Structure formats: structure tokens, C-alpha cells
Amino acid sequence: MTPLGPREDGAGLAPRARWTAAVAAVYAGQVARARVARVPLLFVAGLQSIGLLVLLRGVVDDADVAEKRQVVAGAVVLVIAFVALNLLAQRFGHLRAHGGLDYYAALGTPPSAVVLGTAASYATFAVPGVVATAVTGALLYDLPLGRLWVLLPVAVLGGAALAGLGATLGLLAPKPEVATVAGQLGMTAVLFLGLVEPPGALRPVAALLPSTYAVEALRESFAAAPRYGALAADLAICAAVAVVALAGAAAAFRRAVRR
Amino acid sequence: MTPVAAVRGLSRSYGSVRALDGVDVEVGAGEVFGLLGPNGAGKSTFVRCLVGLLAPDAGSVELLGHDVVRHPEVGARAAAYLAQDETALADLTPPRAVELTGRLRGLDAAEARRQRDALVGELGLADRPIGKLSGGQRRLAAAAAALVGDRPVLVLDEPTTGLDAAARRAVWAALERRRAAGATVVLVTHNVLEAETVLDRVAVFDNGRVIACDTPGRLKAAVSDEVRLDLVWRADPPLDDPTVAALAARAEQSGRRWSARLGADEARVALGRLTSGAAFAALDDFTLATPSLEDVYLALGGRARDLEHE
Numbered sequence: 063m064t065p066l067g068p069r070e071d072g073a074g075l076a077p078r079a080r081w082t083a084a085v086a087a088v089y090a091g092q093v094a095r096a097r098v099a100r101v102p103l104l105f106v107a108g109l110q111s112i113g114l115l116v117l118l119r120g121v122v123d124d125a126d127v128a129e130k131r132q133v134v135a136g137a138v139v140l141v142i143a144f145v146a147l148n149l150l151a152q153r154f155g156h157l158r159a160h161g162g163l164d165y166y167a168a169l170g171t172p173p174s175a176v177v178l179g180t181a182a183s184y185a186t187f188a189v190p191g192v193v194a195t196a197v198t199g200a201l202l203y204d205l206p207l208g209r210l211w212v213l214l215p216v217a218v219l220g221g222a223a224l225a226g227l228g229a230t231l232g233l234l235a236p237k238p239e240v241a242t243v244a245g246q247l248g249m250t251a252v253l254f255l256g257l258v259e260p261p262g263a264l265r266p267v268a269a270l271l272p273s274t275y276a277v278e279a280l281r282e283s284f285a286a287a288p289r290y291g292a293l294a295a296d297l298a299i300c301a302a303v304a305v306v307a308l309a310g311a312a313a314a315f316r317r318a319v320r321r
Numbered sequence: 322m323t324p325v326a327a328v329r330g331l332s333r334s335y336g337s338v339r340a341l342d343g344v345d346v347e348v349g350a351g352e353v354f355g356l357l358g359p360n361g362a363g364k365s366t367f368v369r370c371l372v373g374l375l376a377p378d379a380g381s382v383e384l385l386g387h388d389v390v391r392h393p394e395v396g397a398r399a400a401a402y403l404a405q406d407e408t409a410l411a412d413l414t415p416p417r418a419v420e421l422t423g424r425l426r427g428l429d430a431a432e433a434r435r436q437r438d439a440l441v442g443e444l445g446l447a448d449r450p451i452g453k454l455s456g457g458q459r460r461l462a463a464a465a466a467a468l469v470g471d472r473p474v475l476v477l478d479e480p481t482t483g484l485d486a487a488a489r490r491a492v493w494a495a496l497e498r499r500r501a502a503g504a505t506v507v508l509v510t511h512n513v514l515e516a517e518t519v520l521d522r523v524a525v526f527d528n529g530r531v532i533a534c535d536t537p538g539r540l541k542a543a544v545s546d547e548v549r550l551d552l553v554w555r556a557d558p559p560l561d562d563p564t565v566a567a568l569a570a571r572a573e574q575s576g577r578r579w580s581a582r583l584g585a586d587e588a589r590v591a592l593g594r595l596t597s598g599a600a601f602a603a604l605d606d607f608t609l610a611t612p613s614l615e616d617v618y619l620a621l622g623g624r625a626r627d628l629e630h631e
Binding site for chain 1: 372374385386387394395396397398399402404406407408409410412413414417421422424425426427470471472473
């Protein structure tokens, strides 16, 4: 042992990766996983929502435009919830249970970079299903396709909010099975409170879900004359929830690898 | 010796199980230092404390002079750590895993690709997702990921477990090249051959304590008055033979294989009687060998059942 005691400078130590480079590396690494896990990541979510759209087409009143907008918007956000909330909860639950978080901890990767890079990658995985579901829904329910650009901020901000929740659930779950159940329950809530207008008693519960604001923003984009102020407000709520949820996930990551 | 790693009085418990019990170890610059012992001896807990992944209950850990207990984040900047399992990389191909790890260790994109290509050539990495590879190929990929980024200290937890002989030698050669370039290697193993082949010094762990720490040669010299007599019987050993009966009482028996540690003169006499008497016909094979690290371990009172010989 050195007689002078431990050193406080950075002598002999390799430089750490920049935070942005770490986020980009985690993102790229996760996106590369799609080569193996492309079926659940890219297709299953979209097929599920498109199947629901087809089934409900025979139920929804053709004259009820508001209900048609709700169904299509809900189905699109369900894709995001499937990937960003459900699959991400499972992913982090699996990593936590099998020591996978240690890989990042041993590299000194900041928890926020791991959470953000992974969440962004899962939001990316949702894109094909989101686009396919929105286009199919608009065609099937005679809704305008002209404002589908709204999908982009909805997918990014709604995806980030749901991914933050999914990551937090997965990182806090004591067992991977618990993470799986929690993710699926969350997705089920998005399904039942987003696909159709929730009854009055359940509206306070729906108001707690970030998916509700993503659905409302997307529903507004299908209107003949969208109220862009309301749409922006809904997206702002998604953004705020995303910041809080991702920060919570980073804290949960630190807790999971606490020394 | 300039210590690259200095550990003093390290203790760590999991509930009521004491995994480390006052461990003192110093590792010098440029050494290939080994931790040998059976499963559950405390080796993995030790290296996790060493790289800052686990906080000890008591004791101090310094890497390159930095206090890892107070500043666990320095572990990642001082050392590359290979865990026993790399779940996070399972869906990536080995080259992609190496490149990602290099980027997360702070390499720029071009340098990460250059080191990736060099490691693919050096270790002969496959190009299929790691989760779909054999256990040995998976281990090789994880070892490659540990080597990228040129950390001054390499802390490797059983890097060659499950590897075939050729891949194992490729990893040993890769470690030797890095040692020649100035790296220090801390290597966990329970493979006696690996310990005798690549280690400069070895700490022998048992029940969370270091029961010996020296060069393999000096440790073996400590029991040089003994040799190991290995016997393999064709069928049931002839226990009516007095020499065989005497050996039966002292040998570790595993199926038809007996292994006994004897004094050199005693072994010579026993082998002479066996090869000249009726018992010789029942023998399939026999070996008289100088002590191995396993014999050292047994002589120190350790439990040898989990040590590997291959």
C-alpha cells in the first residue's frame, strides 16, 4: 500500500466515456438487438393493434366520428405501450435478475445513459408498428391521413413517458416474473382506458396514465379542425411525465446496482 | 513490488454467510495474479469488491492508488472486469459486443472498430448472436469484450471456463501479450492447469480466507516431500492384496481412479510392490507425479472437490 494513502487525482485512470457518447452507444447496442428479437419488437405489437382495429370496425358506429378517432388513436398508442412499457419492463427485469446491469456498472456507464439509450431504442422499435397501425386505422375508419406527422412527437414523447415507466417497473421488480406481470398490467390499462372513451368513474384513473394524453393528442390530429393548443398541451404533459419517469428509472437503476 | 491493487482486511457477508473474512492481497505491476479455490470460496466476491461493484463490510481496496471503497466509480476507469456471465450482450454478435464495450469504455468510433477487428482476428470470434453460440464461444466473446479499451488492470472471473484447448490457449496468449504491454492481470480460476501455466503468483482461497499466497513453484515446493500416485483399475481393485488395501485407506477414490499423496520413498515402495505383484494385472494405468497446486491445496486443508484438472 502506498504510504501516502489513496490518491485523489485521476492519475493512471482511463478517461470515462462522454455522456452523449454513452447514450449513443447504448442506443446503438440495443437497436442491434433487433436483428435477433425483431419478431416481438417490430411486428407483434403492430399485429395486435391492427387486429383490434379490424375487430372493432364491425362494432363502431360509422357515424360516430369521435369514437372512430378514439379507437384508432388508442390502437396506435397501444403499440407504443406494448413495446415501450411492456417489453422494456421485461428487458430491465431480465437484466436485473441475471446480473446484466453489472455490465454497465462495471463499465462506469451512467445509469441515466443506460435508461435513456435503452428507452430511445425501444421507442424506435415501436415506429414500424405505429406507422402501420395509424395508416391502417385511418384507411379502415375513413379518417384523414394528412396530419400523421403528429405521430412523430406522439411516438417520441408518449414513448419516452411509457418507456420511463416500463424501465422503472422492470428495475424495481424483485423478480423478472413480477416485471413481466407489471408490464402487462400496464399495457392492459392502456388498452382498456385508451381504446374506447373510459366511463366517468374511470376517468380519474385514465388521467394518471401518460398514454391518455398521447391518445388525446393523436385523436385531436384526426379532427377536421384540430385544436393545436390542446394537442401541444397533451404532448407537454407526456414530455413532463417522460422526464420524471426516466429520472425515476435512473434512480431505480442506481438502487438495483447499489454497492 | 509496486502494488497495482492493494486489499487489506476485506470482509463481506451475504446475510449470515461470510463470503470474505479479512482478506489481505497485494498485486504487483505487470503480474498475472491468480485466485484459486473451489466454488463458494469467495473469489468472485473478492473481484467484485476489487472493481467497485460491491461494497465491503470492512477493509480497504485500492486500485492504482485510488480508494475504490470511497470512490467505486474509479474501478471502471482502472480495470476491465469480466463477470461470470454477460447477460447484457446475449443478443449481439461478438464483434458488435466488443465494439459496444469499447465505445462505453470511452473509445471513439474509429478506435472501437479498429480494436474490434484486431480482437476478432486475435481470438477468432464468431459472427452470430452470442446467445446462439456454444458456451465456449460465448465465453470467448465475453473475454474479448473485457480486453477492448486497454485498461491497465484486467480482472477476469473464470475467463476460460468452457473453452476448448485451442481457444483457452488463445486467451492465455492474449493475456500474455497484454501483460508484456504493461497490463496487470487478476484472474479467477478453479482450473489447476491454468493456474500452473499462466500465473506468476496465486492466492489460494478457502471459506472466504486466503490460506496461501505465493508463486506456484514455491507453493509446490512447500509440499515437495510428497508425490501423487494415481491408479486406474480395470475393474474392482484386489483389496486382498495388502499394498492395495493399505492404499485404499489413504487414496481419494473416484470410480476406478484412486489418487494418493505419499512420501517419495513410500510411493516408490508401493509402486514397486504393485507392479511386481498380482495386483499389477488389475491395473489399467498408473502415474507417479510431482505435486500440483491441487496437492498444495489439499495439504493446506482445502476442499479439492471443485477444482478442475483439464
